[in-house]
Amino acid sequence: MTNFCGTSEITGARFSIYPMSDRFVDIILSALEKVDTSKVWMETDDVSTCVRGRSEHVFDVVKAIFLESSKNGDHVVLQATFSNGCPGDSAGDVYLSENSDRLNEENSLQIKQDVAVQFALYPMGIPTYMNVIMDQCKLAQDQGTFTKGVHYASRLDGDANKVFNTLEDAFQGAHDSDSTHIVMTVAMSANSPSKKGDK
Amino acid sequence: MTNFCGTSEITGARFSIYPMSDRFVDIILSALEKVDTSKVWMETDDVSTCVRGRSEHVFDVVKAIFLESSKNGDHVVLQATFSNGCPGDSAGDVYLSENSDRLNEENSLQIKQDVAVQFALYPMGIPTYMNVIMDQCKLAQDQGTFTKGVHYASRLDGDANKVFNTLEDAFQGAHDSDSTHIVMTVAMSANSPSKKGDK
Secondary structure (H helix, E strand, C coil): CHHHCCCCCCEEEEEEEEECCCCHHHHHHHHHHCCCCCCCEEEECCCCEEEEECHHHHHHHHHHHHHHHHCCCCCEEEEEEEEECCCCCCCCHHHHHCCCCCCCHHHHHCCCCEEEEEEEEEEECCCCHHHHHHHHHHHHHHHCCEEEEECCEEEEEEEHHHHHHHHHHHHHHHHCCCCCEEEEEEEEEECCCCCCCCC | CHHHCCCCCCEEEEEEEEECCCCHHHHHHHHHHHCCCCCCEEEECCCCEEEEECHHHHHHHHHHHHHHHHCCCCCEEEEEEEEECCCCCCCCHHHHHCCCCCCCHHHHHCCCCEEEEEEEEEEECCCCHHHHHHHHHHHHHHHCCEEEEECCEEEEEEEHHHHHHHHHHHHHHHHCCCCCEEEEEEEEEECCCCCCCCC
């Protein structure tokens, strides 16, 4: 595993888009066509897609692909693992020289999409990791997107753009802690036929 | 988050089944009907399902639900986060008194299903977490299911029952390390129209 992780300041996300539809291939490919991925290193295999680069572009691209996939009303779920500081190689480091202008933000802000999210932070290598997690849950509460804690995750609800802000801020907040290797997992659901909070 | 994690020896998994099909509701509900979940605490909301109990029953139930969902040839993905040792509450601890006989193993072993998996281990609270990860990757190599490392994950391929053995052994191996809080994420894909290793 060590040979295939990021280094220094590169952030990465390994993610998948799951449209619960017979047209899943079309939905994913159409979304990809509409998103500008030129500021990130990107590779797709049969299980997931990996994007790497400056943190803001990784979030920009993942958000844009999810919004483009879900905007037509299909039940679509994003599963993503964001990572920064994994000891290892440096493939993709050239993308760190891009400037910070987000290529897809303007389009993404036009898309209104309610989402339900369960996310978890894993700050590695330090004994005080629970403090880092609690600090970021408090941040989510302050931003108004936090709904409740559930087993093994925290729940966010609301507009996708707002929720992505919280996720990016929580990731950055954990990154600024004593932990040098941060992992954040996200499950984001749009247009589910189940009602929010259904059991 | 602290209020909603497991304690002591209880293991949990938060997971979702994603059938890429218009019949996704039927596929999930039919699978659930065929699986005996009486030895685990279980709760489903609109984003995911949480099961908690003895580790062997958590793996038994997640595997069975995935196999029942995918056995008819639909493209189905399992996303799961397994956890043990999260500091917090003790809801579900009563299930730890169940015996270790797996209720669904006999049925699961009848189902032959090729899968592609990307998994990652996050041993929390210790500086030597990378050693724990590498030890378990070596175990996967010894079992013949390990295919390669990818960014942020390790890849397993093969029969679902064999691959689940590796996942359970890796989780247990990490649990037996110095880390007291182990998280393992799994993305498992069956019947994908993409060829293995496609890029």
